[in-house]
Amino acid sequence: MTMTRLRDVRLIPLVFGPLVGALAVLETGLDDFFGAAATATGLSGIAMGAGLAVMAWRPLAGTVIAAVCLPVGTVVFGAPGVSGATMIGMIGAVAWSGWREPPRRSAVALGVSVASFTSTALVGASLWELFFVPSVLLPGWSMGLLARRSGERAVKLAELAAALDAEREINARAAVARERTRIAREVHDAVAHSVSVMTLQLGGLRRILADRPAEQEVVAGLERLGRQTVEEMRGLVGILRERADGEETAPRPSLARLGELIADVRAAGLAVTLDAPADLPRLPPVLDLTAYRVLQEALTNVLRHADAAPTAVAIGCTDQALTVEVRNGPAPRGPEDPVAGPRGTPESAPRGAESGRTGHGLVGMRERLAMVHGSLHAGPEPDGGFAVRARFPIPRTR
Template identity: 55%
Template sequence: MKRSARVIPLVLGPLVGVLAIAEAHLDAEFARHASAIWGPGLLLGTGIALATWLPLAGTLAAVACFPLGLLVGAPDIGGAGLIGLIGVVAWSAWRLPARRALLALGVAIAAGVVTSLLAGQTVWEAIFQPAILLPGWLLGRLSRTNAERAAELTRLAAALDAERERSEHAAVVSERTRIAREVHDAVAHSVSVMTLQLGGLRRQLTDPVHRDVVLGLERLGRRSVEEMRGLVGILRDAGAAGPPAPEPSLARASELVADVAAAGLPVHLEVDGDRGEVPRLLDASAYRVLQEALTNVLRHAGPAPTRVTIRYEPSRVSVSVVNGAGNAAPPATGGHGLVGMRERVSLFRGTLRAGPEPDGGFAVRATFPTGAAA
């Protein structure tokens, strides 16, 4: 129950007590018995206030104003007393379980009826008091039922939300597991087989240049397998997928350039500016853009002289890959490399320009904002 609801009996109790005493002095019929009405009025107000913490005990104390009024010679509890009794009976019906609430109502009705008959009042007076107490009690029970129903609906809604979240999580886990299985069983297996075959081919080569080229391809294949195994481990949320592959970062650009150089691509790396603090996700995306651009050069331009430039500035990081004149390397129309690069750059509201150079070469230039613009 909200604490704010406790204000009701705390305010009603003193108010009823004051009204009962005021009625005793202002009503001509009660004025002759003013001193006798003080006691029942104060008891009624005190009982209502007590019902804030002890609903049943407070109701019984308030109802005791009936026999107390009879003992001290008070003619009736008056209109203020009836208001207070209706209020405390409704409060107990709201706060108490059904049986204890019925007990409070029964005691209130019995006290009113018996007191009326012993005081020599009419049968109508004996009927009138229960007739006005019962609607107050029913109103309290209805309020309690509605509150319980609302609480149950809230609980069911929370349970449904939790179940929906569990179902969505299970679906995500299932899909991630399926993707991980496909990557492991198909892609990683194929790359592993190709890497093993490259190793066998390297051992049969006698030309040192050719051996170095195949060795670079073999090393690149092993690294690709490591990265795919790391991806499988992430998708499966398990740490048993082998040692994690190094995180993609522009700090490893020299390793990437060395790998493609070993594969036969003459490439030069230039890093300009102080690296400083680069956001982790931005750093990984820039590395992947560089990796994809160099892969495109290998696929479509052959051994074309290529220049890689990484520039760190206070508000942005720029990556450019430009291959030599006469060896344009257009993006593959049937793949997703260029689309993936644009998506990675757009995540940080950067810019990507990919196209032929005036001298006949091809360039990919990506810029990633690192300040507030990102």
């Protein structure tokens, strides 16, 4: 028998009923008071025990069955009166009814029990028993009512505690939402505005430097970086300002927007080729966001450190994993470049390779991949280029 079944309260009458029946048989067998009516009284006690067992499913019906056994045993079988076992049984019956039934129904069980004892006392008992025996049922019924009210109070307290927990969680979420809105407002009003102004000023400076191509190219790169920073901040503000129903004010970064990312990089002056499936499967949100950010960081590293070397992006997907590869060839160098060496030598490797070893870009990518149990390989290629290969395991849905 499992612990759950042992904790079932219906076991109480299922054990109490047979116990009362056995106690009635023992009492009538050992007490000479019952005389020739001992057998009849014992049978009446056994019948009461069966009625008490019925209370496990029907408290009121079981109490009525048990109560009827008293006058029937006295009138039909000639039992001399109420035995101690039957008294214990009826006290337990009205207490159980008071606990398991609503007050009005348990009051009916009490009334039937009192009537049963009264009719039995009128036939075969003294006048004292006419008052004493029914009076002992009232404390039993009161104990049952007390247990019922205590249980109802416990249920209400549990419901109140659950409601308080829910309210506390709602308040915490509201506080987080307010703080995120405040941060988003600060980012939008202060940082994004300042960067936008700087980008506009860089654009004006670029036009002034029309006769100085080298300086103009540097300023143009800074202008592109400023625009990219503003777009990133707008995306961050959109993520922070999520609506209460979960809908976001800005689209979340996703490989579904891969074309937009490649177009932005090309507009920044990087020659990129893309090899990806026409329709990528639906990925888990965390994995999808992580893959997008790793690809974005790898392309940004090429822009910053590899002198806009020709870059190839390859994306593959199977049932087990998603793979992302970003590979750039040697950056083109002019004859005046003093560090340009023969093809394949360390001097001709893109500066992104060296920067990746000491900068924070690869560290951030590895941290992102660690969160989704992925792996990252980054390093120089034999031809002097640099490659970043990331593998994202796809969790099983079953």
